[in-house]
Amino acid sequence: MATPMFRFDPVELPPEAIKIRGEVRAFIEEHKDVMGFTRGEHNPEFSQAMGKKGWIGMTWPKQYGGHERTSFERYVVIEEMLVAGAPLSAHYTGDRQSGPNILRFGTEEQKNFFCPKIAAGELTFCIGMSEPNAGSDVAGTRTRAVKVDGGYRINGTKLWTSNAHNADYAILFCKMSSDDVDANDRHAGATQFLLDLKTPGVEIRPVINLLGEHHFNEIFLTDVFVPDHLLLGKEGNGWNQLTSELAFERSAPDRFLVLFQMLQQMIRMAGPTPDRSTAAALGKLISQLATLRSMSVSIAGMLMEGLQPNNESAVVKDLGTRYEQDIPVVARQLFATEPELEAIDLYASMLARSTMNAPRLSIQGGTREILRGIIARGLGLR
C-alpha cells in the first residue's frame, strides 16, 4: 500500500523484564506509605531510594551513572511505579528526557557531572520550553541569549513550568540574539542551556492550577548569566535538540496509567457480578487500556532497536489522553456521586481529581491538535 502505516509490532517481554517486575513490586510494598492515587509528588528520598536500586537512568551507559539495562526493563519499572501511584516527580523529567538529551548532545564534562546525579535521584530537572506567547508554537520563543565574555546573558519568561519550584536545573530553550540569525528561518538561532535555577536573576513564581494546587510556575529570567560550559549542544541546533527531547517525553508510558487506581475503584464498586451495561462500559475501558499497553511495549521494543518512534509515540499519547479523559465521563454514568476533592469517600475524590485534571492531559507535552499534525506529517500530508 502507498500509505505509510504506523508500526506496532507485537512484542513479548523478555525474561529479564519479567524478573525485574517482582523486585519492583517488593520495593513498592516496602514503600507503600508513600504510594497514592496521584502521581507527581516530589519526594527526593523516594527518588534516591530508586536511584540506589539502579532504576533511574537504567538504559544509560555505566560510565555516566547508568545501568545499561534494556528498554524493556525500564518500561516495566515505570509501568509498575505508575500503577502503584509512586511519587516520581523528583527524578521523572531527568530520567525521561533531560538525562537522555544530555547524553545525546552534551559535552563529556556535562555527561560526567549531570547524568550520575540524575541517576542517583539527587538532581531534579524541569522543562524550560513554554512561554506566555510560545505554547504550541515553541519556535516562537522570545527568550533571548546574548554571547558575552565567558558565557551568555539571558532574558525572557518561561511559563507552565511543572515542578520548577522543586527543581535544581532546567533545560532552557531560547534563541540567540545576534545579527547573523536568519530572520526568515523560524528555527534559526535556537539554542538550549542547562540552567541552574539558583543563578542570580532567576525568579520562580507559582501559578496555581484549577485544582487549587501549585504544580506549575512562571520563571522570570533577568540578565541571567550562564557560563559557556552549560551550553547544551550547539548554538543554533536547539530545534533539533528540542525535537529529540520531545520524542523522549512522548514515548513514555505515562499517558494512560495515571488513573489506573480509579479504574480499579470502579471495578470494586461494580462488584463481582455487575449488570450488563456496567460490565460493557468497564470492559470497553479495560480493552482500551490493554491495547494501549501493548502499543507502548511495542514502542519500548522500537527504542531497543535504536529506532525513533516519533509518530507511534504521538499516536499512543493522543489515544492515551483520550482514554484518561473518558474515565471520569464513564465513571459518572455508572456511579452517581458528587465529586469532592478532599472527600473521605475515595471514589468522590478520584472523580473530582480526574474531572478537573482532564483538560490538562491533551495540552501538556503537545496538544491534541499538534500531535495529530505530527501524525498527519507522518502520513505524508504536510
Add this chain to the structure above:
Amino acid sequence: MAIRDETRMLLESMGRLFEDLCTKQVVDAAETGVFAADLWRAVSETGVPLAALPESAGGADAEWSDLYAALRVAGRFSAPIPLAETMLAGWVASSAGLEIGDGPMTVGPVRAADKLALTRDGNGWRLNGTASRLPYASHAEKIVLIADGPDGEMAVVLEGSGAPSPAKGKNIANESRDTLTFDNFHVSSDSVAPLGEGVSRAALYRRGALARATMMSGALERAMDLAVTYAQERQQFGRPISKFQAVQQNLAVLSEQTAVAVAAANLGIQSLGCGDDEREEFQIAIAKTRVGEAATLACELAHQVHGAIGFTKEYSLQLATRRLWSWREEFGSDPEWAVKVGNYFCGKGADRLWPILAGE
C-alpha cells in the same frame, strides 16, 4: 520480537496473490452470489487454508499466528472466500480425526444462541437444531459443525451437497450467510467423532471472533489507505483537500484507529498457543471489543474524508466499510465481547486487574 521472516514472506506472497486475483470486479461478481472459484483455487493451491493442520492430516504444522496474519491480508482485499472458515473447519475436523477435502468449507455454529444436538440412532446419529448464518454454507464442499452429544461436544462433518438445503441469507457485504435447520437429520457414524484436545464450541467461537477482528484490521488498513490517497488527489478550493487541517486531523484519527485495530488484533493473536484457555478467551475478548470500537469510528471518518464519491457503488471504499459493518457483528459484537471483558475482570476483582494485564 520483530515479525518472523517466514511470516513476512507469507504475507508478501498472499498480498501479491490478492492484488492480482482479488480485484474489485472479482469481489463485485462474488457479491451477486457467484462463488469466486478461481480466487479460491489460487488461495487453496498456496496451502494456506489447511496449513495449521499437522502434516499427517495434509497440513504444514504452520503457526496460527502466521495464518491469522494472512487473514489480515484477506481482509484488506475484501476477499470473498471462506478462508477463515476453512482454516477453522479443518482445525475442528482434524482434531476429531475426521476426513476433509481441500475444497472450501464452513464451520459452525457461529451464533452463540444456536443449539445443535446429536442423539444415537443405531450405528449412526440424528442431528437436531439450527446453525444460523453459516458463512458460505451454500458454496461449501464440507460443513463442519460442533454439536452436543450424549457425552459432550462432538465434531460433525457433512458433505455440502448432502446437507439440508440452506435458507439463503447474506450480510450487508453480500457475503452469503446461510441457515441450516436439522430435523432428525441422519448422519453416518464415520462423520461424527469427539473433539480433540483444545477444541470446543467456546474455542471455535472465540477464534472465529479473532478471525473477524483480524480481517477487520486489514479492512481498516484498506479504508485508511484509500482515504489518505484520495485526500491527496481530490482538489477543492484550488488545492488538495489533504492540505486542510480539518481533513488532516480526521486522517490522523483514522490512522490512529487503524493502528489500534492492528495492535488489538495482534494482542488476540499473541494469546494463541499460550496453552491457557482463560488467557486466550479474555485477550480475544479485548481484541474483538477494541477492533469493533475502532471500526465504528474509522468507517465514519473514512467516509467523511471521501465525501459523496465514497458513498457510491463504483468506488471501492464501500467494499471495506460494508465488510467492517458486517464483521463487527459476527462471532459476537464488540458490545457483547465488552460485557465478557467486564464480567471477567469484575469477577477476578480489582486487585487482579494489573497482574493479569501485565501477564502476572
